Amino acid sequence: MDSNTKNNDRTLEVKKTGQGEGFFQSVREIFNYREMINAFIRRDLRGRYKGSVLGFLWTFINPLLQLCVYSIVFSVILNQPEEKYYLFLFVSLIPWIFFSSSVQGGSTCIIAYKDMVKKIYFPREVLPIATVTTNFVNMLLCFIVIFGVVIFSGTPLNPLALLCLIPVFAVEYILALGMAFLVSAVTVYLRDMEHILGIVLMAWQYLTPVLYGFNIVPEEFKVLFSLNPMTPVITAYRDILYYHKIPDLFTLVSALIMGVIILIIGWITFSKLKRRFAEEL
Amino acid sequence: MEIKETEKKEVPYFIEIDDVYKSFRVYKDKGTELKDKILFKHRNNYTRHKVIDGISIKIRPGEAVGFVGHNGCGKSTLLKMISRIIYPDKGTITTRGRISGLIELGAGFHPDMTGRENIYTNAAIYGLSKKEIDKRLENIIEFSGLRKYIDTPVRTYSSGMYMRLGFSVAINVDAEILLIDEILAVGDGEFQNKCFNELKAIKERGKTIVIVSHSLDQIEEICDKSYWINDGVIKMEGSPKDVHAAYLAGIGNPGVEI
Numbered sequence: 053m054d055s056n057t058k059n060n061d062r063t064l065e066v067k068k069t070g071q072g073e074g075f076f077q078s079v080r081e082i083f084n085y086r087e088m089i090n091a092f093i094r095r096d097l098r099g100r101y102k103g104s105v106l107g108f109l110w111t112f113i114n115p116l117l118q119l120c121v122y123s124i125v126f127s128v129i130l131n132q133p134e135e136k137y138y139l140f141l142f143v144s145l146i147p148w149i150f151f152s153s154s155v156q157g158g159s160t161c162i163i164a165y166k167d168m169v170k171k172i173y174f175p176r177e178v179l180p181i182a183t184v185t186t187n188f189v190n191m192l193l194c195f196i197v198i199f200g201v202v203i204f205s206g207t208p209l210n211p212l213a214l215l216c217l218i219p220v221f222a223v224e225y226i227l228a229l230g231m232a233f234l235v236s237a238v239t240v241y242l243r244d245m246e247h248i249l250g251i252v253l254m255a256w257q258y259l260t261p262v263l264y265g266f267n268i269v270p271e272e273f274k275v276l277f278s279l280n281p282m283t284p285v286i287t288a289y290r291d292i293l294y295y296h297k298i299p300d301l302f303t304l305v306s307a308l309i310m311g312v313i314i315l316i317i318g319w320i321t322f323s324k325l326k327r328r329f330a331e332e333l
Numbered sequence: 334m335e336i337k338e339t340e341k342k343e344v345p346y347f348i349e350i351d352d353v354y355k356s357f358r359v360y361k362d363k364g365t366e367l368k369d370k371i372l373f374k375h376r377n378n379y380t381r382h383k384v385i386d387g388i389s390i391k392i393r394p395g396e397a398v399g400f401v402g403h404n405g406c407g408k409s410t411l412l413k414m415i416s417r418i419i420y421p422d423k424g425t426i427t428t429r430g431r432i433s434g435l436i437e438l439g440a441g442f443h444p445d446m447t448g449r450e451n452i453y454t455n456a457a458i459y460g461l462s463k464k465e466i467d468k469r470l471e472n473i474i475e476f477s478g479l480r481k482y483i484d485t486p487v488r489t490y491s492s493g494m495y496m497r498l499g500f501s502v503a504i505n506v507d508a509e510i511l512l513i514d515e516i517l518a519v520g521d522g523e524f525q526n527k528c529f530n531e532l533k534a535i536k537e538r539g540k541t542i543v544i545v546s547h548s549l550d551q552i553e554e555i556c557d558k559s560y561w562i563n564d565g566v567i568k569m570e571g572s573p574k575d576v577h578a579a580y581l582a583g584i585g586n587p588g589v590e591i
Contacts, residue, residue, distance in 0.1 A: 064430040064509060067417065087466070088457040091441070095454055099443045171437035173416045174458055330418045331357065 078323070081175045088174060092182035097189060111190055112197055115149055122263060134265065136294075139205050141263065143198060143293040144286045148262045150191035151228050151282060152253045154184045158232030159239045159246045166333045176326045180232040188225055202293055210296040219304065220288045226311040227281055233318030237325040240332050260286055278303075281310035345429065347510055347541040348392040348415060353424035355385040355410060355565075384410045385421070386565035394509070397532075397542035399552030399573060401580055402562040408545045411562070412436075412512050415543065430509025433459050438499030444488035448479060448498055451487050455502045469505045476531070477501035478524070497524060504531055511535060513544045529554065549577045 127137040134140045161183040239245040260282045277283050284307035288299035358379040384407045400408035413419045441458050442451045456466045477498045559573040561580045569576050
């Protein structure tokens with residue numbers, strides 16, 4: 053499989069069916085299709101709101117409206133104790149939206165391109181990767197607003213803590229990608245997955261300290277909460293942007309380990325199921 | 334891009350199909366819903382339908398071959414297996430080089446994006462890098478004959494223009510293997526002629542072309558060899574004229590394109 057024939061300027065890749073692709077071959081092939089990932093991200097970001105009056109602004113309006121609703125319910129009606137609750141919530145809500153929309157969007161990404169999957173060869177991994185990355189770019193854009201709000205709220209930013217954002221982004225991306233691999237492949241065979249996920253993600257959001265702080269979780273449930281990989285991720289965002297402190301290294305490493313495990317499970321599942329996508333769709 | 338005569342001997346086959354078998358699950362009542370999966374877990378509600386029943390074909394660089402046969406004989410399945418959209422149950426298929434297909438033209442086109450932007454998306458789906466697309470952009474635009482409209486959104490295109498743009502991208506990918514399924518009816522007569530000439534030129538450059546078509550004339554015009562596929566096996570192979578004559582005689586409807 054590795055013996056390549058040279059033809060003029062380009063090395064001809066020899067592909068043989070009937071034997072499983074190795075991990076490195078798959079990764080190299082995905083890398084070769086990087087322009088397809090780019091093109092799909094561009095297409096999604098630019099195409100999504102074409103035709104709507106407010107266009108790209110919806111990227112910001114949507115989370116801001118959600119923020120308003122939660123802020124009103126929790127700080128006015130439920131009397132949340134946190135000061136500047138809007139900020140407390142905002143810095144965790146945006147990362148949560150990235151995660152949940154990656155999983156929800158990931159579940160339908162293969163089916164949405166069913167005509168292409170049935171007729172053209174390309175590494176199927178491109179679709180979940182593009183979906184998650186599009187949502188990731190959306191989150192980064194929303195972070196511009198977050199920084200604006202944090203500065204506006206008057207508390208000085210901690211540069212060292214801000215640097216910690218990069219590994220936190222990476223951990224959350226790994227988690228989201230692993231979940232997207234898993235659910236995108238399974239949904240092809242089990243269409244209910246899409247609807248099940250709606251409920252699961254809602255429950256998941258309430259079981260993650262997004263709307264409240266980890267400190268108010270009852271002591272006996274704290275261990276259980278720590279098994280949720282999104283708990284340390286969301287807590288880390290809040291440490292950095294709300295409390296302006298460096299997040300706890302131990303929780304971050306444990307989140308990374310859980311993320312990598314989920315990514316491996318997702319990748320293996322996807323690799324096993326992708327060969328029959330075209331027949332199942 | 335021409336392969337020299339001396340090198341030709343060393344260049345291996347571009348496509349090697351080695352004793353391939355494929356059967357599909359034909360579901361009586363396909364349940365992809367959870368309810369069905371749980372309730373009918375132990376019910377084997379599908380039968381196996383053999384589509385390809387032991388086929389071996391080798392195709393050299395610079396060779397163009399056609400697959401003929403009645404509907405459901407397995408020729409499109411074979412094409413899909415060459416492009417690795419589906420995988421054989423048994424046997425192996427080895428391909429060398431990039432594969433492009435005139436199968437789904439204009440894949441990934443976004444109606445609100447311009448022709449130029451869509452060229453990038455479409456070509457990227459064939460696995461081209463940004464640099465490679467930049468290099469081919471001029472040729473693609475030139476070939477499509479849509480220069481005037483290239484910066485307008487493709488939703489304003491007629492369906493013919495849409496196909497022309499898709500065709501121009503697919504044909505300019507510069508793949509070693511070009512797979513064509515039943516779509517040489519793109520655009521008007523003039524554009525069709527252009528396509529045929531381009532296909533011949535591609536063949537001259539040492540690329541491999543595989544055509545599945547019911548239009549026997551098209552195969553005769555381009556291909557060196559034709560395979561008559563019947564019930565998942567090769568019933569006859571040889572020069573297109575001979576094979577097609579036998580094929581038409583075999584189905585008892587001479588002169589009629591099935």
